[in-house]
Amino acid sequence: MSTPVLETENLVKVYGKGATRFDALKGLTFEIHEGESVAIVGKSGSGKSTLMHLLALLDEPTSGVVALGGEPVTALKPKKVSQLRNATFGFVFQQFFLNPNQTVLENITLPLKIAGVGKSERNRRGMEVLEQLDMADKAKNKATNLSGGQKQRACIARALVNRPTVLFADEPTGNLDTATSEIVEDILFGLHRDHGITLVVVTHDEDLAGKCQRRLMMQDGEIHAEEHGATGVHA
Numbered sequence: 187m188s189t190p191v192l193e194t195e196n197l198v199k200v201y202g203k204g205a206t207r208f209d210a211l212k213g214l215t216f217e218i219h220e221g222e223s224v225a226i227v228g229k230s231g232s233g234k235s236t237l238m239h240l241l242a243l244l245d246e247p248t249s250g251v252v253a254l255g256g257e258p259v260t261a262l263k264p265k266k267v268s269q270l271r272n273a274t275f276g277f278v279f280q281q282f283f284l285n286p287n288q289t290v291l292e293n294i295t296l297p298l299k300i301a302g303v304g305k306s307e308r309n310r311r312g313m314e315v316l317e318q319l320d321m322a323d324k325a326k327n328k329a330t331n332l333s334g335g336q337k338q339r340a341c342i343a344r345a346l347v348n349r350p351t352v353l354f355a356d357e358p359t360g361n362l363d364t365a366t367s368e369i370v371e372d373i374l375f376g377l378h379r380d381h382g383i384t385l386v387v388v389t390h391d392e393d394l395a396g397k398c399q400r401r402l403m404m405q406d407g408e409i410h411a412e413e414h415g416a417t418g419v420h421a
């Protein structure tokens with residue numbers, strides 16, 4: 187089998203200490219291969235977001251290893267880690283808000299700006315992604331003037347603009363109505379199917395989880411079961 191795009195070994199995350207110590211992840215070891223779609227499911231507080239933040243290199247484990255393309259990340263300097271994160275990952279996280287006073291195009295091209303891409307190339311690539319998501323007509327709108335579903339699509343556009351290998355999504359359909367959820371799901375799985383993007387999705391939505399090729403079921407900081415095979419129509 188190919189080298190996993192992401193792998194963990196005995197991943198542990200402890201929050202706080204003493205009386206307030208909380209073991210959020212209790213030693214997880216697993217692999218995610220390039221082009222896979224993986225859902226992380228489980229009850230509120232089971233450690234899903236904590237795990238995703240560690241996988242996405244947004245936080246550091248208390249102990250254990252996250253390796254990217256076979257290379258342990260702990261061995262790298264922080265600057266190298268942020269470069270890797272910006273070049274390899276896209277994020278659709280609810281806490282990564284759009285800047286309401288910037289235009290949609292400015293918002294979604296931010297990862298390219300961080301990567302040092304010049305303005306005309308940024309705008310060209312930004313428009314390309316907005317067209318892909320059927321949002322080109324909103325490019326010059328202030329982000330504040332979008333509907334909920336459009337905001338979510340703008341977040342996806344921003345996640346895609348740097349052509350990531352792995353797309354992380356934390357409850358991507360959490361606040362959306364059924365019709366908009368379906369649009370967002372179609373976009374995510376379309377990217378997975380047509381562009382071979384690796385999808386890692388945290389979700390309470392059984393329908394969305396069922397469309398992924400693999401489900402990691404979390405309970406109290408552990409993966410207590412794993413399911414293979416999509417049950418939905420998309421895979």
Ligand SMILES: Nc1ncnc2c1ncn2[C@@H]1O[C@H](COP(=O)(O)OP(=O)(O)OP(=O)(O)O)[C@@H](O)[C@H]1O
Binds near residue numbers: 201202208231233235
């Ligand atoms: N910074 C922190 N300090 C202390 N405890 C934390 C911190 N962040 C998370 N926790 C605790 O770790 C546990 C796992 O949190 P996490 O956010 O990963 O859960 P989750 O599975 O994503 O839940 P949800 O479905 O509600 O989003 C929870 O019990 C939470 O209270």
Ligand SMILES: [Mg+2]
Binds near residue numbers: 234235236
């Ligand atoms: Mg969460």
